[in-house]
Amino acid sequence: MAVPEEAPLVAGIELGGTKCVVLLATGPDDIRAEARIATTTPQETLxxxxxxxxxxxxxxxxxxxGVAGFGPLALDPRRPDYGCIVNTPKPGWDGTSLIQRALRFGVPVGLDTDVNAAALAEGRWGGAQGLQSWAYVTVGTGIGVGAIVEGRPIRGLGHAELGHLRVPRLKGRSWPGACPYHGDCVEGIASGPAIAIQAGFPAESLSRTDPVWDDVVHALTGCFHNLVLTTAPERILIGGGVGLGQPHLIPRIRKAxxxxxxxxxxAPRIAExxxxxxxxxxxxxxxxxxxxxxxALGSLATVEAAPILRSAQACA
Known part of the structure; x- marks a missing residue:
């Protein structure tokens, strides 16, 4: 596909728990350069x-x-910790600023969580094009939900953390869950590490009839039930290593x-x-x-916010 001459060239950083992907692009059809960098210590990685x-x-x-980072992130530009990772279980990264170095380049900077960013990409180029409200859910090492309402990620005191919702357990289940903060929240039951702990094997090694999948389907269904009745998405997209790697899950979750x-x-409109x-x-x-x-492209559309972003301070 030909790229319009006016398409701006921007840089993007997806900072994940194990690796970072750095892109130079105007969009998905025009990626000029790409680099993959291991996520080690903050100093070495950044x-x-x-x-x-x-x-x-x-x-x-x-x-x-554009900076898309694992969280939780401080996303209030009025606060001095704007752009910092907060309360993360990842060793060494709590309090690390993901935006301070980007601001050194003197260009507009867009910042959000990795899952919100993925949701926005699906809205711009992917499966949520033309919609006003949708959700992108990643089911993998963790469970993140990018909930978009009227084209913007949900925001308040912080960003939404729907992967940590508490949902009812299947009857007879007493396993405490794997989340270090909430035990048997959705992430504590249905994430990749939670599946591996409960089953004794990683998700990719389990048969589709393993009873652990009953817990996964139940937890994700509870999350989506709450999502439907709170943000009313027009579509829910499921990605991540578990979400994309287990094709039997979506049909089961649809039914549930x-x-x-x-x-x-x-519900009747969804069932259609x-x-x-x-x-x-x-x-x-x-x-x-x-x-x-x-x-990054979104930051160009709201370039008047750049003076606020440049005032971000160190986290600690």
Missing amino acids: DAIEDRLREWRIKHRFQAI LAESLNGYAV DIEAFLAHPSLGNRAGPLGSIAL
Whole structure:
């Protein structure tokens, strides 16, 4: 596909728990450069990212930077900890600023969680195009939910953390769950590590009839039930290593969700085309990296916010 001459060239950083993907692109059909960097210590990881951005800035003069990071993140630009990772269980990363170095390049910077960014990418280029409200759910090492309402991620005191909702357990289940904060929240029951602890094997090694999947389907269905009745998404897209790697899950969750909603409120509209309502993301595993490009492009659309962003201070 030909790229319009006016398409701005931007840089994006998807900072994940094990690796970072750094892109130089105008969109999914025009990726000029890509780098993968292991997530080790904050100093080592951010030094490597900054070196790559500096090289690209000299050669290509990109116009903005998008930063999509694992969280939780402080996302209130009025606060001095804006752009910092907060209360993370990842050793060494609590209090690390993900935005301070990006601001050194003197271009607009867009920042959000990795899952919100992926949701925005699906809205711009993927399976949520043309919608006003939708959700992107990643089921993998953790469970994150990017809930978009009227084209914008939910925001209040912080960003939404729907993967940590508490939902009813299946009868007879007493396993305490794997979440270090909440035990048997959705992430504590249905994430990849939770599945491995409960089953004794990683998710990819389990048969589709393993009883652990009953807990996973039940927990995710409870999460989606609550999501439908709070943010009223027009579509829910399920990605992540477990979400994309277990094709038997979505049909089971579709059936369970219809039964859970039991015809209430918007349930009949969902039932009209539940295959489209609950689906895989069109961008697949590229939704995350492209989310950082979506954030960069979004920062250009709201460039008047740049003076606020430049005031961000160190986290600690």
